[in-house]
Amino acid sequence: MSAFNRVDYRELRRDWYANGDLMSRFIRRAVQGMKENTDNFQFINFPKTWVALFEYFGLDWKNSTDVNTYVPFISGLTEETLIYEIEAAKRNGQLRLLLEAVASVDVTISETLQRIDEASLGPINPISEVRTSDDEPIILSNWHSYLRPDIRRFEAEVPTLEQQNKKILLLPCGKKRPYHQSPTYKNLTGRLFEAGYDLEDYDQVVVTSLGFIPKETWEHSIVMRYDTGVRDLYRMLVMGRRLLKNCFYEEALDCLSFRPYRDLVSILGIEGHFKKIQRPNGLRVRTIPVYR
CATH class of the missing domain: 3.40.50.10630 (Uracil-DNA glycosylase-like)
Structure with missing residues (x-):
């Protein structure tokens, strides 16, 4: 039987949260748990900036909250509108690009994403299975683009x-x-x-x-x-x-x-x-x- 873990944004220590290491470890555990059916994670009460990342990795989340300070792309959007844009990105094979756009305007998302991408180089890693299909364009428009698992695999090849x-x-x-x-x-x-x-x-x-x-x-x-x-x-x-x-x-x-x-x-x-x-x-x- 798998264990259930609820991660509540309101209960996180701000200093641990801010550098991205804590969240990257939570997300890696969540993805690994889904793969092995050993752990179930749910992320609740996180700012809307996190929704694209949760959706990209197929994670369970609920009750997104407004961002305290203005964030381009995100501030002013309802959760319904944000989900609509994310689903459109999925249909067009560009959810990763949308996530990178969010990471470019949120430092904590940026720190978290680069740590997750770096972890994808491991020999047993479910995160590396998240990839684009072979007929989608690969748009490298920001620093995070070069940290994608498929780009890192290409470098190794x-x-x-x-x-x-x-x-x-x-x-x-x-x-x-x-x-x-x-x-x-x-x-x-x-x-x-x-x-x-x-x-x-x-x-x-x-x-x-x-x-x-x-x-x-x-x-x-x-x-x-x-x-x-x-x-x-x-x-x-x-x-x-x-x-x-x-x-x-x-x-x-x-x-x-x-x-x-x-x-x-x-x-x-x-x-x-x-x-x-x-x-x-x-x-x-x-x-x-x-x-x-």
């Missing part, structure tokens, strides 16, 4: 690059997938060929917000479906180091148009992965706002 050549070609991403069918790729490689570069001499890697993507993963489901408007540069650096762990190229041909990505390449060169970095003439520069 990207292999350490097996160096085949003495040179590496670093390419920008393209809107059309797979990359080698995109106008960006065809135009750039055509210009390189005309300039006398033999692409057979180069290992090819696309540098994108998703990370350093080797050619053998260009048709991976995640790579084919993602769209983004935000970048986590340190995460990209870590992925670049992981990919190039055993690689030491005589030359890196840097064809990137985004200055922060070129800086990442320079760092990897300083760390010893590229003896020399070259940049072809005439490449455009992307006018995306960056720190100066």
Whole structure:
């Protein structure tokens, strides 16, 4: 017989609640309990900011309350209206995106969600089973997007690059997938060929917000479906180091148009992965706002 646990927001210590650790442990236990039929949890009297998270993980809740301070998206909504929006997000496969939007305006939800996402890397974890279907777009529009279980699994699946050549070609991403069918790729490689570069001499890697993507993963489901408007540069650096762990190229041909990505390449060169970095003439520069 499963045990019943009621978590009442009004009874929580504010300091324990605020940093997200307490709630992440409650939610992980609740999801695990549902999976194993050992524990039943009910979350009561929580502010409306929590409803999307409870619904995302399929948790039992009741009696949501108004938020004390103004919160965009949430304040002023009735529980009925909020549930309507959540159900619409479910039908369109975008409940995770709605949850991330809420996390962007509520610090405690943000802290809790990142802890739950981090826990999803464990070997036995029901949370990692919450995922999008294979035909839904993956919209990476905020920092939490890169902590999703399916994105973290993709990172783990990207292999350490097996160096085949003495040179590496670093390419920008393209809107059309797979990359080698995109106008960006065809135009750039055509210009390189005309300039006398033999692409057979180069290992090819696309540098994108998703990370350093080797050619053998260009048709991976995640790579084919993602769209983004935000970048986590340190995460990209870590992925670049992981990919190039055993690689030491005589030359890196840097064809990137985004200055922060070129800086990442320079760092990897300083760390010893590229003896020399070259940049072809005439490449455009992307006018995306960056720190100066």
